[in-house]
Amino acid sequence: MVRQPVIQGGEDPLRSDGKGAETPPPGGGLPRGPLFGGGDDQDRLDEELRPQRLDDVVGQRAVVERLRIILNAARKRKEPLGHLLLDGPPGLGKTTFATVLPKEMGTECQITSGPVLSAPKDLLPYLTNASYGSILFIDEIHRLPKAVEEFIYPVMEDFRVDIALGEGLNARTINMKLKPFTVIGATTRSGMLTAPLRDRFVNREHLDFYTDDELADIVRRNARKLHTKISDEASREIARRSRGTPRIANNLLRWTRDFVDSEAQGEITDALAREALARREVDELGLDRQDRRYLQTLARTFNGGPAGVQAIAHSMNLAADTLEDEVEPFLLRNGLLLRSPRGRVVTEAGLRHLGLPVGEIDPQKRLF
Ligand code: ADP
Numbered sequence: 001m002v003r004q005p006v007i008q009g010g011e012d013p014l015r016s017d018g019k020g021a022e023t024p025p026p027g028g029g030l031p032r033g034p035l036f037g038g039g040d041d042q043d044r045l046d047e048e049l050r051p052q053r054l055d056d057v058v059g060q061r062a063v064v065e066r067l068r069i070i071l072n073a074a075r076k077r078k079e080p081l082g083h084l085l086l087d088g089p090p091g092l093g094k095t096t097f098a099t100v101l102p103k104e105m106g107t108e109c110q111i112t113s114g115p116v117l118s119a120p121k122d123l124l125p126y127l128t129n130a131s132y133g134s135i136l137f138i139d140e141i142h143r144l145p146k147a148v149e150e151f152i153y154p155v156m157e158d159f160r161v162d163i164a165l166g167e168g169l170n171a172r173t174i175n176m177k178l179k180p181f182t183v184i185g186a187t188t189r190s191g192m193l194t195a196p197l198r199d200r201f202v203n204r205e206h207l208d209f210y211t212d213d214e215l216a217d218i219v220r221r222n223a224r225k226l227h228t229k230i231s232d233e234a235s236r237e238i239a240r241r242s243r244g245t246p247r248i249a250n251n252l253l254r255w256t257r258d259f260v261d262s263e264a265q266g267e268i269t270d271a272l273a274r275e276a277l278a279r280r281e282v283d284e285l286g287l288d289r290q291d292r293r294y295l296q297t298l299a300r301t302f303n304g305g306p307a308g309v310q311a312i313a314h315s316m317n318l319a320a321d322t323l324e325d326e327v328e329p330f331l332l333r334n335g336l337l338l339r340s341p342r343g344r345v346v347t348e349a350g351l352r353h354l355g356l357p358v359g360e361i362d363p364q365k366r367l368f
Contacts, residue, residue: 042247049222049250050096054104058221058246059214060093063205067097070203071104080133081105081182083156083200085141087190088207089329091247094186097205098137101184108134114143120151120163127161130181141185142192149197156183156200188325209244209333212236218246219253223268228257233270241277241286243330248286255280285334285353292354294327295336298346299356306343 051057054071057064074081081101086094102109110126117123117138126136138144144152154160159178166172185201187193198204210218216232216239223230230253238256242249259276260268268276282288287295297315298305309328313320328344331337336350351358 045250045254046095046247049225051100052103054100056221057093057096057100058218059210060207063097063207066203066205067101071101074133075105080180081135082202083183084185084203084205085190085193085198085201086184086186086205086207087188089209089245090188090325091245092207092209093246094207095137095139097207098135098139098184098186102135105133105135107131109137110134111137111139113139114141117144117148119145120148123148123151123155124161124163127155127178130179132179132181134179134181135184136181137184137186139186140188141197142187142189144197149194152183153196153200209330210246211244212239215239215242215244215246215249219249222250222253223257226253226257228253229267230256230273231267231269234268234273237270237273237277241282241284243286244333245330252277252280252282286330287353291327291331294323295331295346295350295354298337298344299351299354304351305345306340308343312344 054064054068070081070084084098084101086097088094099109099111108131110129112123112126130136151161154162155178159180161176161178163174163176164171165174183201190198190204190206216235219235219238219242220230220232223235234256238252239249242252256268256273256276259279260266260272263275264272280288283292293316294312297312298307301315302312309320309323313323316323328337328339331350332339334349335347336353338345338347348358
């Protein structure tokens with residue numbers, strides 16, 4: 001996924017003219033794991049259905065209300081927003097909030113991500129482009145290299161950069177003043193952020209999984225955007241199987257729409273939605289092949305656990321990050337998996353869900 005810096009004006013959400021980005025820094029982000037789709041395609045799909053204003057954002061009521069307060073206060077004082085850190089699993093709306101806020105403020109937004117900012121110089125064009133009150137969104141901020149992280153401290157605190165020029169005896173540091181602006185950082189791992197970086201964010205919000213009702217609302221709204229008719233029951237069925245995650249709801253809606261357009265016609269009914277989801281191998285709880293493979297690997301290869309995530313990832317030929325970010329949070333939340341000091345353990349409910357015998361594995365004995 002290569003993300004070019006986007007500079008958007010507040011009133012024209014589609015403008016993306018790269019204004020001022022004469023030397024575009026390498027934009028980018030992490031390739032998303034298999035469950036969430038990945039690459040440019042997923043970005044384009046996300047963009048198509050992304051809410052444009054705070055009023056269009058579904059759920060996360062407490063977060064929305066707090067953001068409204070800081071927005072109103074900043075607007076009244078004609079000051080930039082305080083730096084904001086958003087954390088939570090992938091697909092829950094971090095980028096959405098980060099792109100809605102500049103629109104609400106009527107200001108510009110530049111987008112980059114931690115892993116592509118490999119040295120302070122990569123950050124520099126973004127800083128010099130940042131206009132007063134504009135927003136710099138740094139996705140995956142926990143992956144900023146240490147040198148860049150240290151470089152960003154005085155930026156966030158005093159809107160100042162210290163640039164070292166030359167080496168040895170000729171070395172000198174010049175300070176450059178920047179226009180006050182706002183950093184919005186997003187992370188799936190707030191625990192991996194260093195304390196000094198975390199402390200520089202005056203506002204911190206955690207995004208949690210969505211309820212089925214909220215997801216059904218998102219599915220209905222997005223079906224309208226896609227000019228697709230869908231019954232209420234079908235919206236709810238897709239919502240129930242979306243693992244509390246709007247991005248998954250959107251992807252399942254698109255799949256269901258493709259299925260109906262190809263295999264039937266007309267409105268997406270409950271029966272058609274079920275058939276489409278079965279064909280996609282998304283089960284009643286919303287687990288897909290990858291989730292079931294994870295539980296099966298833990299149950300069979302590791303005899304139920306406890307097992308370390310690295311070992312499980314190795315057996316599945318996947319990155320441990322992908323498992324920790326995209327697979328485990330939902331399994332943990334649903335009581336199919338436990339994390340113990342000794343490693344991951346599949347629960348009785350997890351075994352039942354897989355249709356495996358429960359008696360042979362006693363998770364309680366394995367915890368400590
Ligand atoms: P993240 O940055 O946390 O990975 P995104 O903000 O890219 O997640 O969200 C993915 C997609 O999910 C968005 O394009 C949007 O369509 C949908 N979405 C996320 N949060 C919401 C929300 N609160 N209300 C409506 N749609 C949402």
